[in-house]
Amino acid sequence: MPRRATTRGDERTSLDGLSADVLICGASFAGLAVARELQRGASSGDVRVLIVDRYEVGERATSACAAPTPWLEAMGVDGAIRQEIPCMTFTTPHGSARHRLPWSWSSFDYRELCRLLFEQTNARFETAKVEGRTGHTVHTDRGHLTAPLIVDALGWRRVLAADGYQPPDAPLSRGLEVHPDGGGEDLDVWIDRSLVRRGYLWSVPAAGEQRVGAGSYEPRHHVKEATVELAGRLDVEPVRFQGNWFPHRLRRAAEDGVFFVGDSAGHCFALSGEGIRTAFYFGIACGRELDRVLTGAATREQALRAYAAFSASHARAFGLALQAQRLMPALPPRLLTLVLRAMSRQSVVDRSFGWYLDQAHPSFAGEPSGAREPSGAPRPVAAAA
Numbered sequence: 478m479p480r481r482a483t484t485r486g487d488e489r490t491s492l493d494g495l496s497a498d499v500l501i502c503g504a505s506f507a508g509l510a511v512a513r514e515l516q517r518g519a520s521s522g523d524v525r526v527l528i529v530d531r532y533e534v535g536e537r538a539t540s541a542c543a544a545p546t547p548w549l550e551a552m553g554v555d556g557a558i559r560q561e562i563p564c565m566t567f568t569t570p571h572g573s574a575r576h577r578l579p580w581s582w583s584s585f586d587y588r589e590l591c592r593l594l595f596e597q598t599n600a601r602f603e604t605a606k607v608e609g610r611t612g613h614t615v616h617t618d619r620g621h622l623t624a625p626l627i628v629d630a631l632g633w634r635r636v637l638a639a640d641g642y643q644p645p646d647a648p649l650s651r652g653l654e655v656h657p658d659g660g661g662e663d664l665d666v667w668i669d670r671s672l673v674r675r676g677y678l679w680s681v682p683a684a685g686e687q688r689v690g691a692g693s694y695e696p697r698h699h700v701k702e703a704t705v706e707l708a709g710r711l712d713v714e715p716v717r718f719q720g721n722w723f724p725h726r727l728r729r730a731a732e733d734g735v736f737f738v739g740d741s742a743g744h745c746f747a748l749s750g751e752g753i754r755t756a757f758y759f760g761i762a763c764g765r766e767l768d769r770v771l772t773g774a775a776t777r778e779q780a781l782r783a784y785a786a787f788s789a790s791h792a793r794a795f796g797l798a799l800q801a802q803r804l805m806p807a808l809p810p811r812l813l814t815l816v817l818r819a820m821s822r823q824s825v826v827d828r829s830f831g832w833y834l835d836q837a838h839p840s841f842a843g844e845p846s847g848a849r850e851p852s853g854a855p856r857p858v859a860a861a862a
């Protein structure tokens with residue numbers, strides 16, 4: 478795909494002086510959702526959007542890649558689905574409870590999903606490592622980039638913020654998983670304090686692949702042993718490791734003239750560690766605010782304020798998830814098992830998982846993509862110098 482070509486080696490020329498109307502730093506779920514929404518906006522015809530990431534689009538998966546199926550459909554990326562997963566099974570050392578959700582999860586192929594999202598944009602993409610920012614200039618290992626509208630979709634590090642964000646002191650969880658060949662039907666979750674004291678373990682089937690991992694809400698607790706132990710118990714190979722930190726507290730979504738989206742704004746639910754659909758959701762909201770600036774309907778400051786207020790208006794849901802995350806490891810295991818069993822009554826499952834989906838509902842994505850086709854070849858991004 479010509480638009481996705483990544484410059485390597487000798488082709489890795491300087492980008493110094495390049496400017497754009499919108500500079501999106503980070504080409505994963507959040508950054509690509511912003512770019513996609515800009516393409517759907519009223520301003521799309523004339524806007525120069527530049528996306529940078531240290532890796533090629535879709536090159537490095539950042540998660541177990543399971544998201545609600547209705548969200549994947551709403552974003553026009555259901556072609557990346559590997560397996561639909563209608564049920565979740567929760568297991569503690571004292572028993573199991575199986576829940577048939579009112580909506581299904583789907584595991585997907587990260588590279589393909591990113592490709593499908595990028596295809597819905599008309600953005601220019603460049604590989605560059607973002608190192609920091611001075612005002613409207615973003616410093617990268619390939620030079621300095623300027624834009625009046627800047628988005629930080631760089632994940633938990635929040636690189637473009639004034640203050641640093643470092644584990645283990647920051648409110649971050651940590652996760653590690655392996656991707657062996659395997660199978661399964663349900664999205665399995667284990668809560669077993671002998672393996673992870675404050676957290677959970679999972680197995681996500683993905684049509685021939687099994688994503689088996691462990692997450693700890695306490696960033697000081699390592700999870701490699703637990704991941705390997707679970708892989709052993711499931712009789713799969715502990716191979717193809719991938720891990721990362723993920724936030725469990727909402728942060729300011731606009732700061733010092735920059736829009737923060739996805740993990741960089743803490744848009745990842747505590748307790749579940751689910752951050753893909755929220756990256757889509759807030760990415761769409763951010764894209765819509767940027768579009769208002771580009772069409773002259775709002776100033777940048779108004780858009781920053783509106784987007785920050787929109788993000789903050791979800792504080793209650795994120796706060797409840799954080800409370801549940803704190804409560805869950807404190808419950809006696811037998812009581813927790815009883816709670817999970819009580820929750821498996823279908824009416825309770827429907828209500829609780831319905832509420833959970835409502836907190837970032839796929840209807841927000843609006844019409845499926847295709848409402849406005851990207852115009853094919855990328856527009857050049859002007860050099861400022």
Ligand SMILES: Cc1cc2nc3c(=O)[nH]c(=O)nc-3n(C[C@H](O)[C@H](O)[C@H](O)COP(=O)(O)OP(=O)(O)OC[C@H]3O[C@@H](n4cnc5c(N)ncnc54)[C@H](O)[C@@H]3O)c2cc1C
Binds near residue numbers: 540541722740
């Ligand atoms: C092991 C694990 C499993 C998970 N499983 C799930 C799951 O199944 N479902 C779910 O909903 N959530 C899951 N999560 C959470 C989810 O991965 C995140 O919430 C989600 O990836 C956030 O998307 P994002 O676009 O904000 O950030 P990211 O996906 O982290 O993307 C950040 C992008 O920025 C780029 N980048 C970072 N730093 C720089 C830099 N300095 N310069 C240039 N580019 C840079 C990265 O290359 C990347 O492309 C999981 C997390 C972990 C750790």
